[in-house]
Each structure stands twice: as structure tokens, then as C-alpha cells.
Amino acid sequence: MTKSGDKADARPAGMEEAAVPHYHGHRQRLRERFMEAGAAALADYELMELLLFRSIPRRDVKPLAKALIERHGSFAEALAARPERLREIPGLTEGAIIDLKVTEAAARRLARGAIEKRMVLSSFSMVTDYCRTAMAYAEREEFRVLFLDKKNALIADEVQGVGTVDHTPVYPREVVRRALELGASALILAHNHPSGDPTPSAADISMTREIATIAQPFGISVHDHLIVGRDGQTSFRGLKLL
Template sequence: MTPPKGDAGSGAAAPGLGEAQAPHYHGHRQRLRDRFMEAGENALADYELMELLLFRVIPRRDVKPLAKSLIERFGSFAEALAARPERLQEVAGLPESAIIEFKVTEAAARRLARGALEKRKVLSSFSAVTDYCRTAMAYAEREEFRILFLDKRNALIADEVQGVGTVDHTPVYPREVVRRALELGASALILAHNHPSGDPTPSQADIRMTKDIIAIAQPFGIAVHDHLIVGRNGQSSFKGLKLI
């Protein structure tokens, strides 16, 4: 029996039965990678940078809708990375492996910023200090109070988070701050905390707390060089504002 024209027996492939085509997003992934490598991060929108991260953990799915959803929900690439794991778990379609990838990337950014700070005298590199504090805290959802402990040469001895509070308050105990400085043999401090609201303007409580620490530290020969407040919308310096 002669097979009908166009059947497999004729040697011509029937429509839809040939070699499977690669999903449309495969070409998009490679083009996005190429653009990133050739032009750098500034050539990509936040959702595109998010796509690059998601490529690594979701290999067989178009991740652009998920990337856009994350940016819309959290506000920016940085804020999505800094979001608490329990909030990320609320995002439909986001696997646990992606949340781990986000937290590893966030940790890597902090290590890079901290590494830049450790290689130089802190006071001679104010931009490195502010970059580090912004990377470490600017997008956190709760207030954190951080202290940079410095030696006599203004090199970094230690960087410690002394407290984590609510969205608008962190309890700080000035005597505990000075006690820790004495334990570490620090000669100077840089105080830093974040305002999750985004506005880095010092509050009256911030000013009072800073003055209390200065008053307790002074008899021990410990200087407070600055108090930085960081937020999504920028940063402020007590020294720059002539508050200390």
C-alpha cells in the first residue's frame, strides 16, 4: 500500500513532528548574558539583573514574569535581595533554591564592601565607609545599630551589629557600647544605623543617644568620629551635619 503524500513513509517530515525547537526564552537568556558581559550592570534594568540570578536556579522556565513580580513587590533589585526569607517565601513560584541564591548574593556584596574597607584606614576613606554601611543595612526591613571599632591608626578592629529592633526603633545602651569598645581595645568608634523608612534624617532620639555615648566614652579616651544613618534614599553624617 502506498503511503499518503506527506506521511512519514514519504521521507518528508510532517508538520510538528520534526526536531523539537528550543523554548523561545533560551535565546533571550543568552542575549541577556551577552549584554551583561559586554556592557555591564548599568545596561540592565533591575528586573533583567533579577532574571540573570533566576536563570541559575530555574533552568527550564521563562523567568521574566517572576523577575518583574519581585521588583514590583519589593521595589528594587537591592530590596528584593535584602528581603527576609519568610517574605520571599510568600512569592508564588519562587523556589527555595532562589531564596538561597539571593541570600548568598547579598552576603557576597557585603563581603566585597567590607573587604574594600579593611584594606585602608577608615577615616581616610569615608566613601568606603558609607558604601559598606549602605550595602550592609540600607535595605534592611528592621533597624540595625552597627559599630565600627577603630584602633589608634583608625584601622578597623571589628564591625559588630549591637542590636536589631523594629521598623523604627533599636534599643541602644551607651554603657554597653563603651564596655565593648574597652574589651576590644578600641580608640575610636563610628556609629551607624539604618532607617527602614528610607529617610536618613536623624531623629531627636538619635541625637540624644549619640551624645550619651560620646559623654560616657570621653573619660576613657575613646572618640566617636561619626554617626551615619543610611536609608534607601541616601545617608546622613552627624559630623557633616555638625551634630558632633
């Protein structure tokens, strides 16, 4: 026979165990692994989980994190996805979408801060890293210009045009006019190929040479044109196209 006291003791223990969701221990272990081993020790979906922990505190977010990575291909591509595409993921809250876009903006701001007021040509890897962070995973083509002073420090970074998945309208005279307004002495051009392949097209080459030709009489040089994509980046200077 079971004593009434045994029943009373057993029920709270069972209730207490059920009250702690199974994913709580997982969250703590994942946080500890991140702090001890760094982001490199985590898979893309695990890093996504860490972001979703605060946005969605009362649910197991591992399936959601995996769905985001599977849908978009990588952590970076998921962050760069447009909000309307993120809303297609069942269970992803509006608060979580905002947090993802804030994280993307923070990454871009961090990359920009690394090259601002630095000798850009002596930190060329920072320029390529910044351009990849800013554009490599965008779903539409963007054309941007880094305007440099006589010491090759950054004056301004401006998006001059946003187009479709395979074309952005660029107006060479407007690029040079803006350089004159800012007092720039040199330019680094950059755009992305959403297809992932950074190989320059004939139109890319023609447009770059036209900008260089118009800028030359004003003492403005085009140092390089970078094309970035998910599969890497291409330098016109490196290909001897400038």
C-alpha cells in the same frame, strides 16, 4: 498529493523547533549583554533574571524577576527581603531563595572587604557604601558600631542591636565597654531607618552624644554617626551634631 517522505521530513523539523523553549535565546542574549556592557546596562529585573537562570533552569523567569522587583521596589530591596517574604512570590523556589540570600551575603562580604584594614577616614566613601550595602534595605532597624584602632583601621564591625521598624534599643555603656575590650581608639556608629528617610531623630542625637560623653574619659572618640536609608544617608559630623 504529499509524499510520505515529505511527512517524515516535516515532523522532525517541527518537533525539533518545539523542543527548544523560546526563552533560551533570550537567556544567551542577556548574558552576552551583561558581559559586554556590564550591569549598568541592565534594568533591575534583568539582573534578577540572570540570578534566577541558574536557580530555575527550565522556565521563563522574566515574569518572576519582574514580580520580585515590583513587590520589593528594587534589586537591592529584593535581595535584602526576609525569606518568609520571598516565599510569598508564587513560583519562587526554595533553591532560588537560597541563591538570592547567598548573593546578598556575598555583596555584604565584598563591601566589608573593601574597608577592612584600610585607613577608614581616608576612604570615607567606602564606609558609607558599606553601611548602605549592609543596612539600607533592612526591614528592621539595626545599630552597628565600627571599632577603629589608632590608625583609624577597622578592628571590628558589630551589630549591637536589632529592633523594630522604627526603634532599636541602644545601651551606651555597653558600646563603650565593648570598645575597651577590643582596644579601640575610635568609633563610627551607624544605623538604618527602614522608612527610607535618614533624618536623625531627637533620640538619635541624644543617644549619640551620650556615647561620646561616656567614651571621652577613656580616650575613645566618636568620629561620626551615619544614618542610612533607601533615600540616602546622613552624617552627624556633616550636620555638625558631633
